[in-house]
Amino acid sequence: xxxxxxxxxxxxxxxxxxxxxxxxxxxxxxxxxxxxxxxxxxxxxxxxxxxxxxxxxxxxxxxxxxxxxxxxxxxxxxxxxxxxxxxxxxxxxxxxxxxxxxxxxxxxxxxxxxxxxxxxxxxxxxxxxxxxxxxxxxxxxxxxxxxxxxxxxxxxxxxxxxxxxxxxxxxxxxxxxxxxxxxxxxxxxxxxxxxxxxxxxxxxxxxxxxxxxxxxxxxxxxxxxxxxxxxxxxxxxxxxxxxxxxxxxxxxxxxxxxxxxxxxxxxxxxxxxxxxxxxxxxxxxxxxxxxxxxxxxxxxxxxxxxxxxxxxxxxxxxxxxxxxxxxxxxxxxxxxxxxxxxxxxxxxxxxxxxxxxxxxxxxxxxxxxxxxxxxxxxxxxxxxxxxxxxxxxxxxxxxxxxxxxxxxxxxxxxxxxxxxxxxxxxxxxxxxxxxxxxxxxxxxxxxxxxxxxxxxxxxxxxxxxxxxxxxx
Numbered sequence: 367x368x369x370x371x372x373x374x375x376x377x378x379x380x381x382x383x384x385x386x387x388x389x390x391x392x393x394x395x396x397x398x399x400x401x402x403x404x405x406x407x408x409x410x411x412x413x414x415x416x417x418x419x420x421x422x423x424x425x426x427x428x429x430x431x432x433x434x435x436x437x438x439x440x441x442x443x444x445x446x447x448x449x450x451x452x453x454x455x456x457x458x459x460x461x462x463x464x465x466x467x468x469x470x471x472x473x474x475x476x477x478x479x480x481x482x483x484x485x486x487x488x489x490x491x492x493x494x495x496x497x498x499x500x501x502x503x504x505x506x507x508x509x510x511x512x513x514x515x516x517x518x519x520x521x522x523x524x525x526x527x528x529x530x531x532x533x534x535x536x537x538x539x540x541x542x543x544x545x546x547x548x549x550x551x552x553x554x555x556x557x558x559x560x561x562x563x564x565x566x567x568x569x570x571x572x573x574x575x576x577x578x579x580x581x582x583x584x585x586x587x588x589x590x591x592x593x594x595x596x597x598x599x600x601x602x603x604x605x606x607x608x609x610x611x612x613x614x615x616x617x618x619x620x621x622x623x624x625x626x627x628x629x630x631x632x633x634x635x636x637x638x639x640x641x642x643x644x645x646x647x648x649x650x651x652x653x654x655x656x657x658x659x660x661x662x663x664x665x666x667x668x669x670x671x672x673x674x675x676x677x678x679x680x681x682x683x684x685x686x687x688x689x690x691x692x693x694x695x696x697x698x699x700x701x702x703x704x705x706x707x708x709x710x711x712x713x714x715x716x717x718x719x720x721x722x723x724x725x726x727x728x729x730x731x732x733x734x735x736x737x738x739x740x741x742x743x744x745x746x747x748x749x750x751x752x753x754x755x756x757x758x759x760x761x762x763x764x765x766x767x768x769x770x771x772x773x774x775x776x777x778x779x780x781x782x783x784x785x786x787x788x789x790x791x792x793x794x795x796x797x798x799x800x801x802x803x804x805x806x807x808x809x810x811x812x813x814x815x816x817x818x819x820x821x822x823x824x825x826x827x828x829x830x831x832x833x834x835x836x837x838x
Contacts, residue, residue: 389539389540389543389603389608393540393543394611396543396547397543397546397547397550397615400547400548400550400551401550401551401554403417403548403551403554404451404550404551404552404553404554404555404557404558405554405555405558407451407455407457407551407555408455408554408555408558408559411455411456411457411458412458413455414451414452414455414456414457415452415457415458415459417448417451417452417457417548418448418452418457418459418463419459421441421444421445421448421467422441422445422463422467422470422471424437424441425438425441425442425445425467425471426471426474428440428441429471429474429475429478434479435475435478435479435527435531436537438471438475439475439531439533439537439541440540440541440544441471441544442467442468442471442472442524442797443541443542443544443545443797443801444544444545444547444548445464445467445468445471445793446464446468446545446793446794446797446798447544447545447546447547447548447549447588447591447592447595448464448548448551449463449464449588449792449793449794450549450552450580450584450585450587450588450792451548451549451551451552451555451588452464453580453584454552454555454556454578454579454580454584454585455555462512462513462516464792464793465516465517465519465520465793465796466516467793468520468523468524468793468796468797469516469519469520469523472520472523472524472526472527472800473523473527475527476523476526476527476530479527479530479531480526480527480530483530484530485526485527485529485530486525486526486529486757486803487526488525488753488756488757489521489522489523489525489526490522490526491750491753492518492521492522492750492753492754493515493518493519493522493750495743495746495747495749495750495753496515496518496716496739496743496746496747496750498712498743498746499712499713499714499715499716499742499743499744499746499747500715500716501712502709502712502713502714502715502718503715503716503718504715504718507716507717510716510717510718511716511717513716513717514716514717514738514742514790515716516790517789517790517791517793517795517796518750518790518796520790520793520796520797520800521754521790521795521796521799521800523800524796524797524799524800524801524803525757525799525800525803526800527800528800528801528802528803528804529803529804531804531805532804532805532807533804533805533806533807534807534808535602535808538598538602538773538806538808539599539602539603541801542595542596542598542599542602543595543599545591545592545595546592546595546596546599546612546615549588549589549591549592549593549595549619550592550615550619552578552585552588552589552592553589553592553618553619553622555578556576556577556578556585556589556622557622558578559575559578559579560575560576560578563575568627568679568680568682569682570682570685570686570689571627571686571693572586572626572627572628572693573626573627576625576626576627577626577628582626582627582628583628583630583787583788583791584788584791584792585623585626585628586623586624586626586628586629586630586631586632587623587628587630587631587634587784587788587792587794588631588792588794589619589620589622589623589626589631590619590620590623590630590631590632590634590635591631591635591780591794592615592616592619593615593616593617593619593620593623593631593635594616594635594638594639594776594780595616596612596613596615596616596619597612597613597616597639597659597663598642598773598776599612599616600612600613600616600655600659601646601652601655601656601659609659613659613662613663616663617663617666617667617671620632620635620663620667621667621671621675623635624671624675624683624687625675625678625679625683627682627683627686629686629687630784630787630788632687633783633787634780634783634784634786634787635780637779637780637783638776638777638779638780638783639660639776641775641776641778641779642656642772642773642775642776642779643656643660643772644772645768645769645771645772645775646768646769646772648768649767649768649769649772652769652772672684694727694728694730694733695733695734695787697723697726697727698723698726698727698730698732698733698734698737699734699737700726701719701722701723701724701725701726701727701741702719702722702723702732702734702737702738702740702741703737703740703741704722704725704726705719705722705740705741705742706737706740706741706744709741709744710744710745711744711745712743712744712746713740713741713742713743713744713746713747714741714742715742716742716743717731717742718742719732719738719741719742722741731789732789733787733788733789734785734786734787734789735785735786735789735790736751736785736786738789739751757803758778758782758799761774761775761778761802761803762775762778767808769808770806770807770808771806773806773808774801774802774803774804774806775802777798777799777801777802778798778799778802780795780798781794781795781796781798781799781802782795782799784798
C-alpha cells in the first residue's frame, strides 16, 4: 500500500499544531499551563468559573465556525475532564453544567453535522422509556429530575452525535489530551489542599481531606480517568519523550486517585485497561507496547507508590484496598430490587428510592445505575437498560481490527463500570459511552517487512449511514 497524505478537513480553520498524526510541543505547554491553572483555582474560585465559561464559549465558537466537528469534540472532552474540578473549586455555575454543556454542544453538533447522515435511533427510545415514571412522583421536583435524568439525556445525545463521525488516531490523541489536562489541574488542586493541612486524619473509609475537601468518589474517578487517558496516550504515541511524560502523569494521577481512599477510580480504570488489553494483546503491532507500559506502571506502583502511600497513611492504605466491603452498595441494590418488586410498572419515580434504601441500609441515594433504573422507572427502566446493554454488546461483538476496537471498547467499559459504582453523578460515563459509538479508524504502524503504512481519514468525517442503524 502506498503511503498517502489525505487533505485536511479543517479547511482554512485548521488550528496550529493539529495537523498530522504527531503531537507538537505546544501540547506539552498546554499541559504545563494546566498545572498552573490548578494552583490558580486553588486560590480563587473565579478562575474555575472563568475556565467553565471559556470552555463552553469555545465549543460554541468552534461549532459556528468549523465545517467539521473536530474542535467541537475536543471542547466536549475538555468539559468532561474539567467537571469535577469546577465542582471541587466552587465555580459559580450550575451543578450539572458538565451534562448541560455536553447536551447543548452535542445536540447542536448533531443538527449541524449529521446532514445527509442517519444517527442511531436507539438512544431516543432509551430516554423516552425513562419519562413515564415522572407521573408517579409525589410532586414536581426539578432538582431531582435534573439529577437523575440529565445523565441519561447526555448519554443519548452523545451516542447519536458520535454515531455519525469517524475518528482517526491523531484525533484520539488530541481528545485524550483534552481530558487529561483538566484532570492534571484537579490533581494539583488536591495536592495544594493536602499540603495546607497541619494534621490529616486517616481512617478506613473515603477521605475528604485527601480529596481536596470534596467528594472522594468523584475526585477518585476524575483522576483515574486522567490516568487512563495518559496510559492510552502511551500506547498511541511513538516518541520516547512523550511516552515517558504520559506514563509519569498516568502513574501520578492513579496514585493520587488511590490516595482518596475511594477505590472506585482505581478499579474501574483497571477494568478498562483489562478490556483494552484483551484486544491490544491480539494485535502484533501493539502487544509489546501494551505489555511494556503496564509492566512499567505496575513496577512503579508496587515498588515506589504503594510503599510511599502506606508510609504516608500509617499502613491504612493497604488495609483499605485489601477490604472487600462494598460500602453499602450491595445493600442498596437489594433495596432497589425490593422496590422494583413492589412497584414493577413505573417504579417510584426519579430520586424517590432514597427512603426505601433504609430497608436494608440507610436513607441514601442510589450508587448503582442499573438497580436505580429498576426501582425508580420500573419495567420501562428495565427496557431502557436492555437497550443500553445491547448497544454495548454490539460494540464488543462487532467485527473489526483489534487495535482499532481496543480504545472505544475500553472507554465503553469504563463508562459501564462507572455506572455500576457511581450512577450518572458526572458527565463522564455519558460522554465516554457516546464517544465509543464513533467509528474508530486507527492508523496502522509501519509494516516492518514492506515499510507500508495505512492511513485513515481525519476526525469528523461524516458517515453516510452507520453499519447498523439501530445499534452501534
